[in-house]
Amino acid sequence: MQSREPRAYAGWWLALVAILVYALIPVVWLLSLSFKTPATVSDKKFLPQDVTLDNYTTLFEGGLDSPLLRPLINSVSIALIATVIAVTLASFTAYAIARLDFPGKTLILAGALAIAMFPQISVVGPLFDMWRALGLYDTYLGLIIPYLTFALPLAIYTLVAFFREIPWELEQAAQVDGATPWQAFRKVILPLATPGVFTAAILVFIFAWNDFLFAITLTSSDSARTVPAALAFFTGESQFTAPTGNIAAAAVLVTIPIIVFVLIFQRRIVAGLTAGAVKG
Amino acid sequence: MADIKLHDITKRYADGTEAVKHMNLEIKDGEFMILVGPSGCGKSTALRMIAGLEDISEGELLIGDKVVNNLSPRDRDIAMVFQNYALYPHMTVRDNMGFALKLAKVDKTTIDTKVEDAARILDLSEHLDRKPSNLSGGQRQRVAMGRAIVRDPQAFLMDEPLSNLDAKLRVQTRTEVARLQKDLSTTMVYVTHDQTEAMTLGDRVAVMRAGVLQQVDTPRALYNDPVNIFVAGFIGSPAMNFFSGTISGGRLKLPFAELAAPMDVSHAGEVIVGIRPEDFEDASLAPANHPAGAKFEAPIEVLESMGSEIYAYFSFQGGEVSSDELAELARDSGIAETPTGGGGLAVARLNPESEVQQGERAKLWFDGAKLHLFDPSDGSSLKRGKQEQQAAAQATAEAVAAEDAKDPPSRAAAGADGTTAPE
Numbered sequence: 001m002q003s004r005e006p007r008a009y010a011g012w013w014l015a016l017v018a019i020l021v022y023a024l025i026p027v028v029w030l031l032s033l034s035f036k037t038p039a040t041v042s043d044k045k046f047l048p049q050d051v052t053l054d055n056y057t058t059l060f061e062g063g064l065d066s067p068l069l070r071p072l073i074n075s076v077s078i079a080l081i082a083t084v085i086a087v088t089l090a091s092f093t094a095y096a097i098a099r100l101d102f103p104g105k106t107l108i109l110a111g112a113l114a115i116a117m118f119p120q121i122s123v124v125g126p127l128f129d130m131w132r133a134l135g136l137y138d139t140y141l142g143l144i145i146p147y148l149t150f151a152l153p154l155a156i157y158t159l160v161a162f163f164r165e166i167p168w169e170l171e172q173a174a175q176v177d178g179a180t181p182w183q184a185f186r187k188v189i190l191p192l193a194t195p196g197v198f199t200a201a202i203l204v205f206i207f208a209w210n211d212f213l214f215a216i217t218l219t220s221s222d223s224a225r226t227v228p229a230a231l232a233f234f235t236g237e238s239q240f241t242a243p244t245g246n247i248a249a250a251a252v253l254v255t256i257p258i259i260v261f262v263l264i265f266q267r268r269i270v271a272g273l274t275a276g277a278v279k280g
Numbered sequence: 281m282a283d284i285k286l287h288d289i290t291k292r293y294a295d296g297t298e299a300v301k302h303m304n305l306e307i308k309d310g311e312f313m314i315l316v317g318p319s320g321c322g323k324s325t326a327l328r329m330i331a332g333l334e335d336i337s338e339g340e341l342l343i344g345d346k347v348v349n350n351l352s353p354r355d356r357d358i359a360m361v362f363q364n365y366a367l368y369p370h371m372t373v374r375d376n377m378g379f380a381l382k383l384a385k386v387d388k389t390t391i392d393t394k395v396e397d398a399a400r401i402l403d404l405s406e407h408l409d410r411k412p413s414n415l416s417g418g419q420r421q422r423v424a425m426g427r428a429i430v431r432d433p434q435a436f437l438m439d440e441p442l443s444n445l446d447a448k449l450r451v452q453t454r455t456e457v458a459r460l461q462k463d464l465s466t467t468m469v470y471v472t473h474d475q476t477e478a479m480t481l482g483d484r485v486a487v488m489r490a491g492v493l494q495q496v497d498t499p500r501a502l503y504n505d506p507v508n509i510f511v512a513g514f515i516g517s518p519a520m521n522f523f524s525g526t527i528s529g530g531r532l533k534l535p536f537a538e539l540a541a542p543m544d545v546s547h548a549g550e551v552i553v554g555i556r557p558e559d560f561e562d563a564s565l566a567p568a569n570h571p572a573g574a575k576f577e578a579p580i581e582v583l584e585s586m587g588s589e590i591y592a593y594f595s596f597q598g599g600e601v602s603s604d605e606l607a608e609l610a611r612d613s614g615i616a617e618t619p620t621g622g623g624g625l626a627v628a629r630l631n632p633e634s635e636v637q638q639g640e641r642a643k644l645w646f647d648g649a650k651l652h653l654f655d656p657s658d659g660s661s662l663k664r665g666k667q668e669q670q671a672a673a674q675a676t677a678e679a680v681a682a683e684d685a686k687d688p689p690s691r692a693a694a695g696a697d698g699t700t701a702p703e
Contacts, residue, residue, distance in 0.1 A: 169366035172333050175353040176360045177380035177427070187379075191370045 027255075033248035041244045055249035068250055070222040071230035076257060078140055078226060079208040082147040086155050086204045087197055089148075094159030095185060099168070109160075112153035120150065124217045131218055138220045146218070147208045154207065155200040162196025163189070198265040209258055227254045282344030282434040283309045284330060284467060289339035291325050291491075299325040301491040302339070307435075310465045312458075314482035316472055317514070318608060322491040323471045324439055330469060331360050331437050343434055359428035360437040364444065365420050367412040367427075373399075374408040377426045398426045401460070418449050429460070435467040442477065454480060475515050479503070487511050489608070509659035510605040512554050512652055518591065520554045521626035522601040524656065527551055532651075535596045537576040539648045547655070547662050552601050554652035557591065560628030562636055563643035572648035581625060583638040590630040594644065600624050605659050 059068040136142035174184035215229035315323040332353035506512035578594035653662040
């Protein structure tokens, strides 16, 4: 066994490196592009020859009128609001689905799944017309509503799975201990479902943060345009220069919040939180 | 502290199955009542109805003279210990035990004193700040008990609280539970499938089978005067031996012996005879001049010496008893796999000085005054006193049935009510 171990490890390392290279080369390439000057952008060299931060600084030139700052604020706000609403609604729904037997339960679950599978491109056109008629076009709410529609089923499915894991006796124990249904939910069930709540939150946030289709269709100005959509509107410094460096820089920046978000919440996703609840 | 009364309680599920059927039980203030029976007999359902975790389809439940049918568990002022303890895993032992008081808005210092008092009684003082996941099975069980006793409730409800402990710890904890209940003198309803627990713990024991209450009495009375073959077979370890016999002309004929029929039985024809293992003895060690003793010879198949006693399994020809009740008992307790379940084998508990040898024929004796006779048609006891009680019970059951027949719409409506309960 001992002689085989290093070889087995070497195999693992090889596989790991291969996967990392495959996954990260485009990202590193983007990073490299973002540090290149307009003149060297197409020099086909992997490492930038003369490193510049201009691509980043120009993104924020002019404060709120800058190309990126306002969309960044929009993106963070819209994604966070959508996440909070979706997770709150989904935890109530999922709890009811996991715990209660009510007519139409399977219909709700099937409906949720159907909505999640619905091609977004087919609703975008009608939404555009409806939102303009309702005055929701180019507003936060105009984006939050479609995001909720598609993120809720995802969150509900995730949370139902987590709620089903929690022994029902815990809730009954809380009831016998004198808790109202709301207290039992808030003080016993929800703390135990925390990993699920954060998992759902991450999924919804990523969905809202990465959306391009709704953002590009349902916004027309910086008042609600999110980063992915804003990227498409970048122009070069003159009409003859391509905004490659700026787009690369913005693409790098746009990944940072999501990495931070995942890292923060990943710590809260501690598996086996219910260990010790019941016999063992 | 309060008494608990169950009046004609029935639990019917949406699909029409009845888990508990017309159960009548009065549990006195401060009494230790055991609900015992094989799995699926409805004992846990009955307990959960008292707790308010299951809806009551029919009948009336009173705790301290107040009808609580429609009160939620939190308004019944009862504490429950669950089979798997159901401790809150995200709270420390202290918070687990103080949770109910915190919900009741008791002030912080009072909670601390009460929790610490309970922890001292249960020997948990040094574990108060640990999480349940870091405790052993026995400690978790004690935390679950602690969570119940800090509240000083009207009644404790225990759902097989010891079944997840290993055998040694179970015996030890059993003693603790009994002591605790005596000290607190709070009404306790305790569900178990273990007849040893039932016999050792309870002031009174209620034996259930298939949703029907069979007999409620003190452990001693259950043992000495079982009302039917089910109770007789369930209570006692090793279980009672059953033989079929016939009574004719004042004589009782058994597969291996014949003797004068007991005076207090007025029944002729087929009977089921129950003899407890300890009512057998080695013939050479049997009391002399016993008025109702009878001797017989039987081949000893298996001999188990326990030191303090010897269990001798002897075979007999013909006269095996088969009944639904006994089949269920055998299935549930695993007797089917033990020698007695094979049919034609009976167990006798002999004096350790006996010199009976395995594989040889031995002269045995049994006490004819301690026979239990049962009616083979319905398994009920044939003792005269019991017979009259049975007749009375039968009469009421028939009266209820007649009432049902007279007034079907109301019963149907009540049933429909019960079935709407979410499960």
